[in-house]
Amino acid sequence: MTVLDKFFQGDQAALARIISFVEDNEDGYREVLGKLYPKSGRAARIGFTGPPGAGKSSLVNNVSKALASNGKTVAVIAVDPSSPFTGGALLGDRIRLTDMPTDGSIFIRSMATRGSSGGLAAATGNVTTVLDAFGFDYILIETVGVGQIELDIVDACDTVVVVLVPESGDSIQTLKAGLMEIADIFTVNKADRPGAENIVMELNMTLDLKRDQMAWDIPVISTEAVNNIGIDKLLEKISLHMDYAVKSGWLEKHRRKQIRKKIYNILTFYVNGMIREKLAEMPDLERVVSDIYEGRGDPYSASRDLVKLSGMTFNNF
């Protein structure tokens, strides 16, 4: 029996092997993803993002436990872009988990890489496809929300929960624009701290200005993840958002957009790899580089010449 057969029978060891295979871009990983893809698309994909220290890990843990106790299967992807300044923090949190069910209803995978930024978002997308094809009901994707990579990752989710803390209130004015674009649900976590009510009110006031233009009425709730308070409310809002997304047709539009994006990403990933390879093989490259280094040329003209040499035709170049 092949690993794929075992995978389709629900074997978690086979799942882990296929995830590693896909993450490492091993030979033939695209064929495997090609086979899994048509089985995917059934899981609800929920993204959790917010500033470091907002308590996203605790929230995701308690949400996954609540879903599991309702009979759902849950996969958690913890994404850590591993900047040298944040590296390890998220994964450190994960290691501390001790009270998760061991019946296979919750599967946790951490992802971190120093690779290119596009690489991490793509790898997260591929692992999501694998988990979705495996049959999980929910895929929860948690990112430390501090950059473009994380935004690319949550943009691929169906529902995005933005997690803030009372202290975020100080900078809410500068945060607003970007957050409103990505949030489907706001939760003010660590709501037992001073200022929680203020930031809930302030978010609501900002949202009130646009509620008549919003197809989905973005809710603002408060939670205390470590005390397991507010989790049911959050699950209810997630469920309402999924209903809205399906019934309004938004989900279909969103998923189609993701497919277009995926085709573009697959194409550029390979074409860029080919360019890298062609450049490495090019006997003339070092002469061109020397000319530029010595002030007898520039990389813009050189690139145009290289395209001509290659015989490829590009509009707009």
Added chain:
Amino acid sequence: MTVLDKFFQGDQAALARIISFVEDNEDGYREVLGKLYPKSGRAARIGFTGPPGAGKSSLVNNVSKALASNGKTVAVIAVDPSSPFTGGALLGDRIRLTDMPTDGSIFIRSMATRGSSGGLAAATGNVTTVLDAFGFDYILIETVGVGQIELDIVDACDTVVVVLVPESGDSIQTLKAGLMEIADIFTVNKADRPGAENIVMELNMTLDLKRDQMAWDIPVISTEAVNNIGIDKLLEKISLHMDYAVKSGWLEKHRRKQIRKKIYNILTFYVNGMIREKLAEMPDLERVVSDIYEGRGDPYSASRDLVKLSGMTFNNF
């Protein structure tokens, strides 16, 4: 007289116009960069990175004032990747500056974008080329050090100053690996706070393990940027690093590597643009997307078919 003529005569208004022209990728910006490029390469490019709140802006301000008072011209690029969670903070700091010389010896430019991650690093590189061609002696590039984009940006500098604070000591074990790779100089800023000596010692102990393998002996200093303490020491270390870089041949190797990287980036930027355009024009794309959405295909096979249709040949696909 054209804007370019004025630019080459040292007109700062022309400089600002050309920077905007290049930043906005206006028609013909590559031709302009092609003309400027051979005039660039003389400026010393110093990157400053470190965690949010490390005092990088104050440090860069005082370094640039010290350089200006030594008769040097300085351009400062403040890069803010504008995550919704950090957006605006850096630029906010910049606006508060009031004590900078107004004789044109210091030129400050903030860069921020929500665009793709590759876009910001590329735009920063292009603006650096413009400033270098204009004739600035030093280009100081400051980034909030929290992600891959910032690493790509500082990687293009000749000398990288990593700015830490005493509080960074808590997480130094997890930070170490990545920091050692990018730092040419460490400074522990806000050194009047408790723990400063400890983190200096800890960094030195870590470096001691590898000093016999290091061609450049990475120094660890301490500064108090807001009190203007330690700036001379930092300038001395920067100057020593530049001497080392020139004399050892490292700088030439590094600059050649940057040229190769730039050619690759220019090629992929345009090829990816072309792919985007071709996809948008393709009458069949929506049918392909529908097939995938309805479970009758997958984006991996579809991408392979699209490459075949396009007539392009790729090894490895």
